[in-house]
């Protein structure tokens with residue numbers, strides 16, 4: 003049984019396509035409470051202050067009783083003034099206590115959410131890249147940020163409600179002391195509050211969760227569509243009317259849930275206020291009769307009526323306790339879900355570092371690999387996609403099968419092959435973005451799983467096809483690779499990457515802002531900046547995915563020169579798209595269908611007359627083909643029409 007606390011959660015049929023959970027998982031409550039353990043002292047202090055606040059609440063009616071009975075009715079001005087001053091003093095004291103309890107509850111709430119936030123960020127940082135490839139960014143950000151803020155607000159309301167609990171207990175005790183009859187009548191009214199409380203609480207739980215999911219979903223879509231690439235795609239390919247209808251539909255669902263939520267939240271409050279008014283009328287009716295009958299002093303009636311006024315207020319707050327407690331548990335549970343995802347790739351406690359400044363070799367030994375399935379790395383509610391849920395449990399196909407090769411230290415190996423053959427996947431294994439399903443990847447003779455993350459990061463530098471730049475200055479983007487780099491080192495790296503002339507010509511030079519994802523720079527410029535970043539990092543192993551974009555010949559020559567600098571005296575694995583790169587490779591591996599189909603130098607492979615030669619001849623025999631483009635991988639060889647770069651070819655086409 004996986005449900006311990008439903009709190010009236012939504013009952014869902016088995017064929018309900020909605021993958022988002024509406025139930026709280028077993029063990030969540032103790033887990034939430036564990037976060038409060040370090041703040042135990044503050045919690046105790048909070049309840050002490052709360053008890054004092056409640057004492058102030060119950061003491062004032064007694065002062066009023068004395069004021070009426072011993073002051074007004076006995077014509078004693080001294081008692082009237084003394085009691086009035088004491089009541090005023092208590093009011094001021096009560097206010098100060100309220101401020102103190104707000105401070106303490108703030109400290110506890112912020113402390114708990116700080117702990118959870120830092121833990122969650124640290125955890126997400128360590129999740130495998132597979133998690134990020136499946137997760138919708140906006141939804142994840144919503145989960146880590148909005149949920150925490152909601153939990154924190156709910157936590158504050160819960161502490162207020164907890165104060166109310168103490169007050170309610172003391173008020174009822176005092177009511178019994180003053181008049182058992184009135185106390186009994188008041189207590190009989192309390193169950194009437196429970197109905198809207200329980201009913202409203204269930205509905206609120208159901209819709210609060212839905213609202214969070216819908217908000218996160220809309221946030222995710224907006225984040226995706228409103229970044230530069232998304233906006234561009236939408237402008238070029240989008241269907242504005244349909245897209246707008248989709249946004250409006252989502253916003254409409256949020257509106258609908260929000261309206262219901264506010265009605266249900268208000269419902270409990272309204273009923274309780276009505277009950278309070280009815281009870282006060284009743285007390286004045288019964289109490290007035292008792293005073294007339296001489297069974298009751300007037301002062302007691304005033305005290306009882308005042309007390310009742312103070313009973314229903316805290317009960318109103320208490321009525322929200324269930325909702326707020328649930329909100330906290332739900333929000334925490336949603337973050338626990340993320341925390342429970344295992345980082346598939348972890349650093350071993352006995353991990354070692356690679357020797358610095360020694361250029362290592364790379365070795366693949368019988369490596370097979372399949373991408374992890376949805377249930378291994380992600381959460382359906384973060385993918386925000388029902389289809390992803392349906393994929394759960396299905397085995398993913400093997401992308402690499404029994405791959406073995408070596409890249410000797412200080413040499414360059416070029417990977418060529420049709421699109422989807424597994425070239426990028428091979429390079430992902432070298433930087434340990436993924437671990438092989440079986441077999442071993444070694445760098446410098448060490449299984450990558452034996453190495454520290456730091457050492458691997460320092461050793462392996464990656465330049466991807468579409469270099470990512472932060473929305474920051476060129477300088478900050480470069481310093482990301484080496485925060486201690488001096489101005490001269492930055493310039494030297496940029497010169498090596500053939501990008502300095504351009505930077506120098508910009509009005510703000512190194513302080514030019516690159517734009518979102520580096521969109522204010524051309525493809526070639528971005529890749530050269532990425533190469534400069536790599537040069538600053540000074541890795542001994544370079545993994546490179548050559549740009550497939552058609553650069554003009556000037557940019558292409560600049561990129562080629564930059565690459566020469568980057569690859570010099572380093573061990574490199576290059577997904578090559580240009581003949582010039584392939585020709586310079588010490589070894590070419592022709593990857594096809596997840597395996598190494600051929601290996602050798604350009605000349606050897608041509609002489610062999612296999613797939614490489616076939617691809618080469620087909621590609622370059624075409625009139626008008628440029629010798630600067632890569633040979634193999636040709637779409638033409640597969641009958642897919644002219645395409646001078648690898649990524650336009652389709653395996654098996």
Ligand SMILES: Nc1ncnc2c1ncn2[C@@H]1O[C@H](COP(=O)(O)OP(=O)(O)OP(=O)(O)O)[C@@H](O)[C@H]1O
Nearest residue numbers: 135373401420421422423424425426427428648649
């Ligand atoms: N993150 C992923 N999750 C699941 N499958 C993936 C993932 N990335 C790639 N694949 C699949 O793995 C196979 C190999 O892809 P890979 O990107 O390694 O090919 P490639 O040779 O680099 O292709 P290209 O030249 O087009 O970049 C493809 O079938 C692809 O669909």
